[in-house]
Amino acid sequence: MKNAPTIDTAAAAGQGGAASGPRRAVVLLSGGLDSATAAAWALAEGYSLTALSVAYGQRHAVELDAARDVARSLGITDHVVLTVDLSAFGGSALVDPSATVPKDRSDAEIAHGIPSTYVPARNTVFLSLALALAEARLATGIVLGVNAIDYSGYPDCRPEYLAAFETLAALATKAGVEGHAPRILAPLVSLSKADIIRLGHSLGVDYGLTTSCYDPLSGGRPCSACDSCLLRAAGFAAAGLADPRVERFAT
Numbered sequence: 001m002k003n004a005p006t007i008d009t010a011a012a013a014g015q016g017g018a019a020s021g022p023r024r025a026v027v028l029l030s031g032g033l034d035s036a037t038a039a040a041w042a043l044a045e046g047y048s049l050t051a052l053s054v055a056y057g058q059r060h061a062v063e064l065d066a067a068r069d070v071a072r073s074l075g076i077t078d079h080v081v082l083t084v085d086l087s088a089f090g091g092s093a094l095v096d097p098s099a100t101v102p103k104d105r106s107d108a109e110i111a112h113g114i115p116s117t118y119v120p121a122r123n124t125v126f127l128s129l130a131l132a133l134a135e136a137r138l139a140t141g142i143v144l145g146v147n148a149i150d151y152s153g154y155p156d157c158r159p160e161y162l163a164a165f166e167t168l169a170a171l172a173t174k175a176g177v178e179g180h181a182p183r184i185l186a187p188l189v190s191l192s193k194a195d196i197i198r199l200g201h202s203l204g205v206d207y208g209l210t211t212s213c214y215d216p217l218s219g220g221r222p223c224s225a226c227d228s229c230l231l232r233a234a235g236f237a238a239a240g241l242a243d244p245r246v247e248r249f250a251t
Helices: 033-044 062-074 107-111 122-136 159-172 193-202 227-239 244-250
Strands: 023-028 047-055 078-083 141-143 183-185
Touching (some): 033 047, 122 159
Parallel strands (some): 023 047, 141 183
C-alpha cells in the first residue's frame, strides 16, 4: 500500500532550498496576495513555472489583470488563462453581481461558518484543470496559495482536502499510474496572513500588483470592507508593513 500523501509545506517549516536541475510546476495564479507569494516561493525553490488563471465568471476582471501583471513581474512567460464560466451555476456572491458581498464583519463573524463568497467546488474545479495542465506540461508539482489559518471558512482550503486531491491525482492520471503524479505544493497552508506577507516581502513580491478585494471599486480600488480586504489589512498591520495596493489608490 502506498504511503498517505503529504502536502509540501516547506516554506511553513522553514525548510527547502533551490533544487539542483530544472523542475516544472503549474501554479494557480489568481492575482491575489497568496497565489503571488506561492508563485514566488516556487521560483525560489528552483521550479520553472507555468501559470494557470481562470476566468470563472467572477464579478470583476481586475483579478485577471492582476494575475497577468504578477506573472510578468515574476518572469513567468507560460501563462494560460482559461474560461470556465461558473456564473452559469450561481450559488455565490462572487459570481452573481446581484448578490450582496458581506461587508464590515467582525473577526468573530468572519471566523464563523462558510460565507456567501464561497464558490461551489471552485478549488476542486481549479485543481482539476491544473492537474490536466501539469500532466500535459510534464510538471512534477501543482502550486497553490491556499491558507487554512487566516481565511473565511472555505472547506477547500484545508490540508485534508489537499491530501485527498493528491490521492486523486495519483489514481486518475497516466502520470499517477506510472508512479510520478504531480505533488500538491501548498507552502502557505499553515501560515498566518502576516507570515505570508513577510515571506512574500522577503522574496520581493510586488504586492501593489495584487488584488484581494471581493467587491473592488472603479479602477480596481479595494473596498476596504469585505472579508478579504479586512484580512489583508490585518495581515499587513501584523507584519508591520504598509500595503502598497492601498497606498497606490491613496495618492
